[in-house]
Every structure is written in structure tokens, then in C-alpha cells.
Amino acid sequence: MMLTIIIFGLLLCGGFAWFMEGIKQNSARWIALGSFITFMVFFAFSIMNSPQSFNELQLFVRIPWISTFNIEYALALDHLSITLIILTFFLAIICVLVSWQEIQDKCGFFYFNLLASIAGIIGVFCAVDLFLFFFFWEVMLLPMTAIIAIWGHENRHFAAIKFFIFTQVSSLLMLVAIIATAYFYAQQTGALSFYYQDWLQLDIPLHLANYLMLGFFIAFAVKLPSVPVHSWLPDAHTQAPTAGSVLLAGVLLKTGAYGLIRFVIFLFPQASQDFAPIAGTLAVVSILYGAKMAFAQTDFKRLVAYSSISHMGFVMLALFAFNPIAYQGAIVTMVAHGLSSAALFSLAGMVYNRIHSRDLNDMGGFWQSAPRMGGFALAFAGAAFGLPGLANFVGEFMSLVGAYPHYPMLVILAAFGLIGSAIYGMVLFQTSFQGAPTKEIADLSMRELMISGSLLLLLLIIGLYPNLLLQYSMGAPSL
Amino acid sequence: MNIATMENATMSNLLGLNELLAIMPQLIIAFGIALSLLLIAWQRSQQMIALFTKTILVFALLLSVNLLAVETTAVTILLKVDSYSIFTFILICLSALVVTQLSSQFLKSHIEVHDEYYVLLLLVVLGAGVLVASDHYASLFLGFELLSISFVGLVGYIRESKYAVETGFKYLILSATASSIMLLGIALIYSQTGQLSFAPVTEISHLQMSSFYAVGMLLFLVGIAFKLSLVPFHFWTPDVYQGAPTPITLLMATVSKVAMFVVLMKCLFSQSYFVSENLVQLITLLAVFSMLIGNTLALKQDNIKRLLAYSSIAHMGYLLIVLLVSSQQNMAFAWQSAQFYLAAYILASLSIFTVISICEHQNKGASETDVQLSIDSFKGLFWRNRALALLTIIAVLSFAGIPLTMGFIGKFYLLSHATTGQLWWLVAALIVGSGIALSYYLRIVFVLFDRNENELSVYSYTSTEYVLINVFILSGIILGVFPDLIGQFIA
Numbered sequence: 001m002m003l004t005i006i007i008f009g010l011l012l013c014g015g016f017a018w019f020m021e022g023i024k025q026n027s028a029r030w031i032a033l034g035s036f037i038t039f040m041v042f043f044a045f046s047i048m049n050s051p052q053s054f055n056e057l058q059l060f061v062r063i064p065w066i067s068t069f070n071i072e073y074a075l076a077l078d079h080l081s082i083t084l085i086i087l088t089f090f091l092a093i094i095c096v097l098v099s100w101q102e103i104q105d106k107c108g109f110f111y112f113n114l115l116a117s118i119a120g121i122i123g124v125f126c127a128v129d130l131f132l133f134f135f136f137w138e139v140m141l142l143p144m145t146a147i148i149a150i151w152g153h154e155n156r157h158f159a160a161i162k163f164f165i166f167t168q169v170s171s172l173l174m175l176v177a178i179i180a181t182a183y184f185y186a187q188q189t190g191a192l193s194f195y196y197q198d199w200l201q202l203d204i205p206l207h208l209a210n211y212l213m214l215g216f217f218i219a220f221a222v223k224l225p226s227v228p229v230h231s232w233l234p235d236a237h238t239q240a241p242t243a244g245s246v247l248l249a250g251v252l253l254k255t256g257a258y259g260l261i262r263f264v265i266f267l268f269p270q271a272s273q274d275f276a277p278i279a280g281t282l283a284v285v286s287i288l289y290g291a292k293m294a295f296a297q298t299d300f301k302r303l304v305a306y307s308s309i310s311h312m313g314f315v316m317l318a319l320f321a322f323n324p325i326a327y328q329g330a331i332v333t334m335v336a337h338g339l340s341s342a343a344l345f346s347l348a349g350m351v352y353n354r355i356h357s358r359d360l361n362d363m364g365g366f367w368q369s370a371p372r373m374g375g376f377a378l379a380f381a382g383a384a385f386g387l388p389g390l391a392n393f394v395g396e397f398m399s400l401v402g403a404y405p406h407y408p409m410l411v412i413l414a415a416f417g418l419i420g421s422a423i424y425g426m427v428l429f430q431t432s433f434q435g436a437p438t439k440e441i442a443d444l445s446m447r448e449l450m451i452s453g454s455l456l457l458l459l460l461i462i463g464l465y466p467n468l469l470l471q472y473s474m475g476a477p478s479l
Numbered sequence: 480m481n482i483a484t485m486e487n488a489t490m491s492n493l494l495g496l497n498e499l500l501a502i503m504p505q506l507i508i509a510f511g512i513a514l515s516l517l518l519i520a521w522q523r524s525q526q527m528i529a530l531f532t533k534t535i536l537v538f539a540l541l542l543s544v545n546l547l548a549v550e551t552t553a554v555t556i557l558l559k560v561d562s563y564s565i566f567t568f569i570l571i572c573l574s575a576l577v578v579t580q581l582s583s584q585f586l587k588s589h590i591e592v593h594d595e596y597y598v599l600l601l602l603v604v605l606g607a608g609v610l611v612a613s614d615h616y617a618s619l620f621l622g623f624e625l626l627s628i629s630f631v632g633l634v635g636y637i638r639e640s641k642y643a644v645e646t647g648f649k650y651l652i653l654s655a656t657a658s659s660i661m662l663l664g665i666a667l668i669y670s671q672t673g674q675l676s677f678a679p680v681t682e683i684s685h686l687q688m689s690s691f692y693a694v695g696m697l698l699f700l701v702g703i704a705f706k707l708s709l710v711p712f713h714f715w716t717p718d719v720y721q722g723a724p725t726p727i728t729l730l731m732a733t734v735s736k737v738a739m740f741v742v743l744m745k746c747l748f749s750q751s752y753f754v755s756e757n758l759v760q761l762i763t764l765l766a767v768f769s770m771l772i773g774n775t776l777a778l779k780q781d782n783i784k785r786l787l788a789y790s791s792i793a794h795m796g797y798l799l800i801v802l803l804v805s806s807q808q809n810m811a812f813a814w815q816s817a818q819f820y821l822a823a824y825i826l827a828s829l830s831i832f833t834v835i836s837i838c839e840h841q842n843k844g845a846s847e848t849d850v851q852l853s854i855d856s857f858k859g860l861f862w863r864n865r866a867l868a869l870l871t872i873i874a875v876l877s878f879a880g881i882p883l884t885m886g887f888i889g890k891f892y893l894l895s896h897a898t899t900g901q902l903w904w905l906v907a908a909l910i911v912g913s914g915i916a917l918s919y920y921l922r923i924v925f926v927l928f929d930r931n932e933n934e935l936s937v938y939s940y941t942s943t944e945y946v947l948i949n950v951f952i953l954s955g956i957i958l959g960v961f962p963d964l965i966g967q968f969i970a
Binding site for chain 1: 894910
């Protein structure tokens with residue numbers, strides 16, 4: 001019940017915010033902020049007071065939905081989804097805060113879209129009926145595309161269409177895989193089922209499982225994104241408004257990783273083991289390619305976007321190592337990257353609001369006029385290249401350590417990505433904040449200080465005390 | 480079968496009350512046509528004839544809804560009324576109702592009285608009603624001609640329009656060609672089977688040998704493919720869609736397509752055609768080409784009606800998937816998929832054409848007869864008229880098959896059908912086709928959100944249109960989220 005209230009409550013609040021903006025200007029952002037905080041607190045309380053242990057999936061609701069296909073409305077939670085939902089809520093609040101001044105046009109509709117996409121994302125993290133999962137998976141895209149297409153930068157339509165087509169085509173492949181698995185289930189047991197727990201019992205012959213796994217894998221690899229299906233990401237991230245970039249990098253990419261864990265690795269264990277060398281290679285290519293491309297960018301947001309490709313490569317490498325340490329490393333990396341990329345994109349937004357450019361050539365010497373901003377920029381760049389003490393270091397270190405026994409060669413290559421990230425991180429910081437001062441800019445305002453401060457605090461906490469996440473196995477494969 | 484036995488069968492069957500009841504909706508339409516001719520002779524009034532037409536359609540609709548539970552009834556050897564034909568006839572009546580409503584708005588702006596228009600419209604519905612119920616090549620041809628000839632009158636109806644002659648001629652010549660080709664095909668089939676009923680008594684395997692039969696089927700299929708505008712028989716579609724009055728374009732996109740498709744499906748399924756390897760390959764090719772070429776050609780269109788013409792080509796291509804069944808058991812599911820997909824397609828078409836019709840009305844100057852809407856005329860619609868824009872978005876997303884809309888469930892049916900039948904080529908074409916389609920569908924959606932200078936100009940519409948818009952929006956979303964509401968009728 002609780003999850004249903006949150007998902008539909010967010011949608012309703014979105015409608016309410018849209019409606020209220022027409023009556024009283026600037027009320028939508030307060031409603032959005034208020035509803036995110038309320039629902040986050042509500043969610044946290046319900047979880048803490050729940051007597052269940054979330055080491056395994058705990059079913060919350062399961063009612064028939066479309067009886068023709070035996071499709072059910074089924075939601076469940078475990079530690080993995082709880083972690084990601086809390087991350088989503090937190091970044092949603094950040095999104096509202098970064099849009100506070102930036103979005104001036106059609107505010108009501110903007111916050112409606114923001115709330116609707118968060119509702120969809122939460123749905124993705126807790127749906128355990130595959131049809132329902134697919135439903136949310138698509139529904140979260142619509143408001144996200146609208147955010148890019150309406151409030152984005154100069155080339156927004158192209159970026160939005162590209163983003164949508166990439167995800168839509170790949171997810172149709174996943175839909176075919178879902179249907180095929182459901183009908184295979186019907187062949188085995190006599191009745192159709194899209195229910196995740198039912199599918200876990202299935203014993204799918206390997207030749208079939210290979211294809212099915214591939215259908216799921218492609219959809220999630222596009223979302224993650226992994227080379228060679230990454231090319232939507234730089235465009236979408238660059239063209240989106242700040243809140244859109246934060247949401248895309250912070251949460252949307254994590255749905256890809258989540259899908260890999262929940263549906264590729266757990267549903268098709270043997271097929272994924274066989275596929276692992278290819279996936280690992282793709283991951284390493286993504287790591288190196290992303291780092292190399294990030295280094296070559298002159299656009300602040302594009303640079304961060306390519307660095308996302310590089311970081312998500314670590315997640316994929318770790319996941320396909322089938323090792324508990326790597327697995328946990330992947331999850332820490334997911335959370336850490338969510339926070340650090342959100343931080344860098346917010347920073348890009350703050351700079352953009354001051355100088356109306358994302359071009360690094362227009363920047364330089366900001367430290368002079370905005371030392372506090374510079375300090376945060378240095379810290380976030382440090383987080384991005386895995387400075388010990390910050391969360392990313394823990395995640396990437398564990399990923400590499402865990403994956404080493406399986407793919408020593410790949411891990412050695414992947415480690416070069418860390419050097420690459422240090423280079424582009426420093427390039428980013430130096431060209432924007434150091435050197436001869438070009439422009440005078442205002443330092444961080446209270447609101448911006450709150451955004452950067454809270455993100456840095458969380459990065460530090462997880463970096464120094466990773467047990468916060470590591471105490472839960474999150475269903476790590478016991479190999 | 481010779482004529483004498485045919486007559487015998489007719490005589491003995493015609494008397495039954497059940498049979499009469501089963502074709503009652505069609506009879507009401509026919510009766511309505513006769514009555515409206517009398518009405519015209521008595522008094523020529525635009526309001527009256529429009530209202531009368533609507534009443535007739537509502538009666539036919541209500542009767543059909545009542546008949547849904549009736550079991551399959553053969554009415555003479557010509558017609559066979561089953562739940563499929565009744566369900567599609569309901570869809571046909573619904574679209575005809577909307578067309579009538581839009582037409583009465585549309586024709587208001589012209590000075591003359593347009594009684595003939597409504598008679599022709601009812602004739603189209605009658606033709607479609609005969610088609611969906613037919614079980615015999617003779618009744619098929621009857622319905623086919625009734626439909627085409629009435630359409631010829633309708634597409635060129637506004638004779639001051641500069642496209643009227645071109646459109647009328649194109650449609651006349653091509654549909655005459657199509658029906659003569661089809662007739663030749665039927666003749667060849669008859670020469671082999673010796674009868675005109677859909678389900679041949681002759682052993683199928685024996686027929687496979689005969690090349691005459693194969694050629695006959697091919698020509699028959701070509702005739703229908705013209706009407707369904709499948710690639711490579713699609714060339715007339717964009718011109719006619721663009722040139723015809725908007726309500727008539729809608730009628731063509733819904734009633735004509737649905738009736739043709741259903742009769743094709745009935746015909747093919749009752750002869751267990753899937754034994755024939757060649758025919759299956761032919762349909763696969765038609766489907767794949769229609770999906771890919773239809774969608775590709777739509778990419779560069781600016782005129783909204785032309786764009787929808789190409790997208791309808793692609794949609795008919797998608798729908799052909801259900802014709803490819805591998806066995807007798809799959810047929811029920813194929814019918815289910817076809818009905819749901821058609822319902823979704825019709826709802827989306829009705830929605831988008833309602834929007835087009837209203838926008839045309841708004842953009843029309845006092846003296847103009849031709850208003851051609853390009854995609855850009857929707858610019859900023861979302862900020863000017865939210866309901867209209869929302870309806871456009873739902874319709875377009877439904878065409879694109881995005882969740883929350885009926886179109887997605889329709890696509891889900893098709894994919895399920897294709898996956899269980901292991902039609903991987905078609906699955907691939909469908910995925911690629913949908914990918915291409917997204918880029919022009921999204922273009923329409925994004926234009927709605929564009930900034931526009933004259934954001935203040937308000938769209939005004941009548942209360943009926945207001946109701947229509949809201950009903951479409953609601954049903955689009957509700958049926959998209961709870962497809963069981965329709966599923967229970969077609970299961």
C-alpha cells in the first residue's frame with residue numbers, strides 16, 4: 001500500500017503543483033519540494049517500522065491487472081531497491097533546488113514532469129511484474145523527454161528525439177524478450193505469468209536463455225550506457241536543463257544498472273556467466289573510451305557526461321565478475337556516481353546561470369571571485385576521479401579488487417581509466433577555476449551552498465564509513 | 480454448386496428469425512438509406528438529415544452492442560455473423576458517428592444543402608457492414624463496390640476545392656482497377672474450387688498444386704491490398720488523404736480499412752491458407768515493406784494528412800502480422816489481437832482527425848475552401864488549448880505504441896502473436912519501423928510545446944466538440960491503462 005501511495009501521491013502532487021502555479025506564481029516549486037520531503041520521510045519511516053527483513057524481496061502488493069495476459073500489479077522491495085529509492089528521493093530534492101531560479105517559464109508543467117518522472121522511476125525500482133516494470137520503464141521516459149525537449153538548451157529537440165528513440169527501440173527488444181519468457185513459462189506450466197518470483201523458478205534451456213538475456217541486456221546497456229550504444233547520452237545530458245541532467249545522470253542511468261542486476265544476472269545466471277567476457281570487454285572499452293572522450297571536450301556538461309560513461313563502465317565490469325566484493329563495489333559506485341555526477345551537473349548549472357555558457361574556453365580564474373564555489377568544484381572533481389575519502393574511491397576500488405581474480409587483464413586496463421579520470425578531472429577544474437581571471441562571478445548563494453554542502457557531506461560519509469551500504473549484502477551472489 | 484441449390488439454401492434460411500436478427504444492424508442502415516431518400520424528397524434541411532443519420536447510426540450501434548453475445552449465425556450462404564463481425568461493426572458505427580458529427584460542422588460553412596453527402600456516408604457504412612459479415616465472394620464484392628463507389632462521390636465532394644477532381648479521379652480509377660483485378664482473382668479461384676464460398680469444400684492440399692488457384696489468391700490479395708494501401712499498392716493514399724475533405728479522410732482511414740482488413744482475415748482464415756507456403760511469404764513481404772517504407776516516407780512529410788496517410792500504411796503493415804498464424808489454435812488469439820489493435824487504431828485516428836478538423840475550422844478564412852494543415856500549424860497548441868493538445872499527444876503516442884495508451888497494448892498483442900509464432904523477421908521489422916516512426920511522431924508532439932507568438936489566440940469550439948474531445952482523452956487513457964475493459968468483449 002505504502003508504495004502505491006507514494007507513486008500515485010507523487011503524480012497527484014504533480015497535478016496539484018501544475019494547477020496551483022496557475023493560481024499563485026512560484027507555488028509549484030514549494031509544492032514539489034514539500035511533497036518530495038514528505039514522501040521521503042514517509043518512505044523512510046515505513047521502512048524502519050516495518051517488521052520484515054529486506055534481505056530478500058518483500059512483496060507489498062499483488063493484485064490482478066490485465067487478466068487477458070495474467071498481468072499483475074505487483075510491487076516489492078529489498079535493500080537494493082530501498083537504497084536506490086532513497087537516492088532517487090534525495091536527488092529529486094536536489095533537482096527542485098537547482099531548478100529554483102533556473103526554470104522561469106511554464107513552471108507548473110515543469111514540476112509536474114519532474115514529479116511524474118520520479119514517480120515512474122520509483123515504480124521501476126519496485127515493480128516485480130515484468131509487464132508492470134516495462135510500463136514504468138517507459139512511463140518515466142515521457143516526462144523526462146518533455147523536460148529535455150521543453151526546457152533544454154539550443155539543440156533540445158534533436159537530443160530529446162535521439163534519447164527517446166535509443167531507449168524505445170532497445171526497450172522493444174526487451175519487451176520481446178519479456179513476452180518470449182512469459183510464453184515459455186506458459187509452455188512449462190500451462191499458464192502465462194509475468195511475475196518475477198515465478199520466473200526465478202524457471203529453468204530455461206541455455207540456447208534460449210542466451211537470446212532472452214541478450215534482449216534484456218541491450219535495453220539496460222543502452223540505459224547504462226555502455227559503448228557502442230552510448231551516443232544518446234552526451235547529447236541528452238548536454239541539452240537538458242540542470243535538473244534534467246542531474247536526474248538523468250543521478251538516477252536514470254542507475255535504472256540500467258538495476259535492471260542488469262535484477263533481471264539479467266538473477267534471471268539468467270548461466271547465460272550471463274557465458275556472456276560475461278563480452279560484457280567485461282564492453283565495460284573496459286566504455287571506461288577507457290569515456291575517459292578519453294571526456295578529456296577532449298570543451299563543453300562543461302559534455303565532459304561530465306562522458307565521464308559518466310566511464311564510471312558506469314566500472315559498474316558493468318563489477319557486475320559481470322560474479323563476485324560478492326565486486327558486486328558490492330558496483331552498488332557503492334552506483335550510489336557514489338549518482339551523488340558525484342549530480343554534484344558536477346549542479347555545479348555546471350550554477351556556472352551556466354552566471355556566465356550563460358557551458359564552454360570551458362569562456363571560463364577561467366573563477367577561484368578569485370568565487371572561492372567557495374571553487375572549493376566545492378575541487379572536491380567534486382576529486383570525487384569523480386576517485387579521491388580516497390570520498391565515496392567513488394570505495395566503489396571503484398572494490399569493483400577492481402573483486403573483478404581482478406576473474407579478469408586480471410581487463411582490470412589492469414580498467415585501472416588506466418582511473419588515471420584518465422584524474423586527468424580530465426583536473427582539466428575541468430583548472431580551465432574553469434584556475435588561471436587568469438576572465439570574469440567576475442558571484443559566489444554561492446545560500447541555496448546553492450545547501451545543494452553542494454549536502455552532496456559533499458553524503459559523499460564524505462559514504463567515503464569514510466562505507467559500511468552504511470556494505471552492511472547489507474543486497475542479494476550479492478555467494479560465489 | 481449450381482444456382483438451384485443456392486436458391487434452395489437461400490429460401491430455407493431466410494425465414495429464420497435468428498438470422499434476421501443477426502443482420503438487423505445492417506438492415507437498419509439500409510432502411511435508413513431508403514428513409515433518408517424520402518426525407519430529402521419531403522424537405523431539404525441540413526440539420527434534419529444530419530440528425531437523422533446520427534439517429535440511424537446510434538440505432539445500429541445499440542443493436543450491435545446487444546448482439547455481441549449472440550453466437551455465430553450463418554445468414555444464407557452469403558453472410559456469416561459472428562462476434563468478430565459484430566465487434567468491428569460497432570467500431571465502424573462509432574467512427575461513422577464521429578464522422579457525421581465532424582461533417583455537420585464542416586459542411587456548415589458551405590451554402591448548399593448537402594443531403595447526398597449523408598446518404599453516401601450511410602452507403603459506405605452499409606458497404607462496410609456487408610463486408611465484415613460476408614462469408615462469400617459475391618457478398619464481398621457487393622460490399623467492396625458499395626464502399627468504393629460511395630467513396631468516389633465523397634472524396635471529391637467539395638467541388639470548389641482545387642484537389643476535388645484529382646482526388647476523385649485517382650480514387651475512381653484505382654479502385655476500379657483494384658476491383659477488376661480482384662474480380663479476375665475470384666474468377667480464377669472459382670474455376671478451381673467451383674464455388675464462391677470462403678471455405679472451400681475441396682481438399683486444400685489438392686488446391687495447392689493448382690497454379691490457377693495460387694494466381695487467383697494472389698490477384699484477390701492485390702485487390703484488397705490496394706484498399707488497405709499496402710506497399711507497393713499505396714501510391715494513391717497520400718494524395719487522396721490530402722485531397723479529400725477531412726471527415727472523409729477519417730472515414731477512409733477507419734471504416735474502409737477496418738472493413739477490408741476484417742473481410743480479408745475472414746476469407747484467409749476460413750480456408751486454412753497457412754498451409755500455403757507462398758501465400759505466407761507474400762503476406763510477410765507485404766507486411767515488412769509496408770512497415771518500413773510507410774514509416775520512412777512519412778519522415779519528410781509536412782502536411783499532417785499526408786503524414787497520417789503514410790503512417791496508416793505502416794499500421795496496416797503491423798496489422799498484417801496477425802494474418803500469419805501457424806495453426807488453427809492461434810486463430811482465436813489472432814482475432815483477439817486484430818480486434819484490439821483495430822480498436823486502438825480507430826480511437827487514435829478519431830482523436831487526431833477531430834483535432835485536425837477543429838484546427839482547420841479555426842484556420843479557415845471566410846472565402847477559402849482549401850485549408851492545408853502542416854505540422855507547424857500545431858505550433859504552441861499546448862499553451863493555447865490544453866485539451867486539444869493533450870488529445871493530440873495521446874493520439875500520437877497511441878500510434879507510436881507508448882504505454883499509457885491503447886496503442887501500446889495493441890502493439891503488445893501483435894508482439895505476443897509474433898513471438899509465439901516465431902515470426903522473427905516481422906518482429907525485427909516492427910521494431911525498426913517503430914523506431915523510425917518515433918522521429919516523426921515526436922516531431923508532432925514537440926511542435927505542440929514550441930513557443931508561439933500568438934499564444935493568446937483562443938480556440939473556440941462547440942459544446943459537442945468539447946464533449947467529444949474530453950471523451951476521447953478519457954477513453955484513450957482509461958482503455959490504455961485498463962485494457963481489460965475491451966478485452967472482455969473480444970476474448
